Amino acid sequence: MKHLTILVPDGHNNLSSMVGSWKIFTRANQYWVKQGREPVFEVQLAGLSEAVELYDGLFTIKPHTAALKIKHTDLIIIPSLNHCFEETMALNQELADWIKWQYNQGAAVASICTGAFLLAATGLLDGKTCSTNWAVKDAFISMFPEVTLLPDRLITDEHNIYTNGGAFSFLNLIIYLIEKYYDRPTAIYCAKVFQIDIGRSSQSPFIIFTGQKDHDDEAVKKAQDMMEANPGERIAIGKLATQVAVSRRNFDRRFIKATGNTPLEYWQRVKIEVAKKAFENTVKTISEVMYEVGYSDEKAFREIFRKITGLSPLDYRGRYHKNVMAG
Missing domain, CATH: 1.10.10.60 (Homeodomain-like)
Known part of the structure; x- marks a missing residue:
């Protein structure tokens, strides 16, 4: 059985991207068990802290284990950091180092929405393409000029690194990963159960153009x-x-x-x-x-x-x- 790590970084995170990922992968495992097959993944939430409070303490998430204790994992999912990515990146340097180490040991890494900032902080995206929430495009380009940002793309897939666009488009990334690690019928089943529009490849229809005036010319x-x-x-x-x-x-x-x-x-x-x-x-x-x-x-x-x-x-x-x- 492979191992899937859904990260719970310290600081500001998006609860839905963690819970949604856990639910869909868990359902895919259950689908395989009903067919008499072994589950593909052991799914664990892991972070630096024993508990992380979200949305000003409204929710608390308790990871299954400490990320730094995991010696081997096959797939890492980095959740959305909401729009407090700079603060969250600063709090999770150990986690960034662990992601890079695991990738170099053979793990695949997927980032959701602004989770691309934490992924880019590892250096693993240098010279590669990436997507993230269209609303933070300018900030990302400014912070990581060595990464080729494709703001209209819903999903990128390059050298075992996956990224996706903004907000609930992460559901499309998870279905994409389900098809990659399970099979097409399982991806279709999960898409139907969770009512996800399978096959979307662009976030262009959702982009609101507000001009690019963060410059001094x-x-x-x-x-x-x-x-x-x-x-x-x-x-x-x-x-x-x-x-x-x-x-x-x-x-x-x-x-x-x-x-x-x-x-x-x-x-x-x-x-x-x-x-x-x-x-x-x-x-x-x-x-x-x-x-x-x-x-x-x-x-x-x-x-x-x-x-x-x-x-x-x-x-x-x-x-x-x-x-x-x-x-």
């Missing part, structure tokens, strides 16, 4: 403000550069350095975010919304919308329009 900020104030305009990028008194070549370079996007990519994201809100809250047609955000070619608009959100305009409206949500 005032010319770029001025250009961003102009884009966001006039989403329906068709301002040429060259003209925008002139209006902020920067040459086109330098403008592109500075914009990418400041925001991580080219000016055109940023301009498209601004327009599509406005279009998303229109589809969520109004009954305007696709053509009306398209014209309002400065597009005249419906094919081009549909392609850019799908590229950014992962859905067609029609599918997005069908999923998120207020009348659909109310129904």
Whole structure:
């Protein structure tokens, strides 16, 4: 039997990501037992402390064992650290060292949501790809520039290291791991029991674009403000550069350095975010919304919308329009 360690770090953690992981793997084991097969994993919660209080003492979780006492494990799951990842990372340096040691002994490691920060602190993600909650993208890139962040990806799988996007998308990661360590029928069974939409690969439809202004380039900020104030305009990028008194070549370079996007990519994201809100809250047609955000070619608009959100305009409206949500 393999060994699965679900970590309970000291500090701020997300209870659901630990309990959810434990429940689904336990159910997968039970499914195999009913079929006359041996359970795949011994599942244990492990941490540095005998008990960890969560949500200002509302809940207390008591791990089965101390992580540092575990000499061998086959799979480690790092839970979400909520949005207090810097404090939690500082409290768990011993745990980070233990994760790295176990990985070098052959263990696979999976991080949930902001658990990617603790995983990245081990150095194991250097030179690799990673996903995490889209809302903390800028903080992650700033802290771990040697890691290639893929903020739209729901799951990454590279060299026995798995990461996933934000919040309850961890359920998709757990189903992915169930299929990898058990089999496809078991993954489908667990997906049906826990009503998880199997096969999702992107968190793009859930991303809320709020701009990337955590930088000190005032010319770029001025250009961003102009884009966001006039989403329906068709301002040429060259003209925008002139209006902020920067040459086109330098403008592109500075914009990418400041925001991580080219000016055109940023301009498209601004327009599509406005279009998303229109589809969520109004009954305007696709053509009306398209014209309002400065597009005249419906094919081009549909392609850019799908590229950014992962859905067609029609599918997005069908999923998120207020009348659909109310129904």
